[in-house]
Amino acid sequence: MANDAMVVMGRVVAPYGVFGWLKVIPDTEAFDGLFDYDSWWLGKGNDWRELEVETAKIHNDVILVKLVGINDRDAAFACKGKQIAVPRKLLPEPDENEYYWSDLIGVRVKNLQGVDFGTITDVFETGANDVIAVQQDQVKQDATEGDVKKEKPQERLLPFIASVVLEVDLKAKTMLVDWDPEF
Secondary structure, eight states: GGGGGGEHHHHHEEETTTTEEEEEEEEESSTTTTGGGGGOOOOEEEEEEEEEEEEEEETEEEEEEEEETSSSSSHHHTTTOEEEEEEESSSSOOOOOOHHHHHEEEEEEOOETEEEEEEEEEEEEEESSEEEEEOOEEEEEEETTTEEEOOOOOOEEEEOOOEEEEEEEEEEEEEEEOOOOOO
């Protein structure tokens, strides 16, 4: 299934035990939001496979899940770093000014003064509010010699709140923010 047809809802962080259980950190508004679905898609990029949920439960700050077909620690370890997704067609449409986090990845961010901050690489919750991680493009042209140099890209963390995020256009993949470029 194509990546744009999937909405990432979490990620596998580690195996749990020896019988194929997985530790999943959900990226859902409700911690147990994934429990609404009988099967989850496991993968990354354009490589996804559907797996039936045998059982899932909340354990401390993660979800423990046993997926049909993942029956030992080696199979579970092979899933580490993969994402958990659900087909977009099964999800409700987000309300106005609400977004699925996975839809924000890759959106280009500019401020009111036209400064291009780069693209969103991650969205995460901090407790107080959600935060977007924005990374500048990596390749810069050296004006004096014309050489292309690789630099460590600057990353900005911006609060995902109405006073900072003024406009989001998912079709154009752009976001307008009220944020000082010196921050």
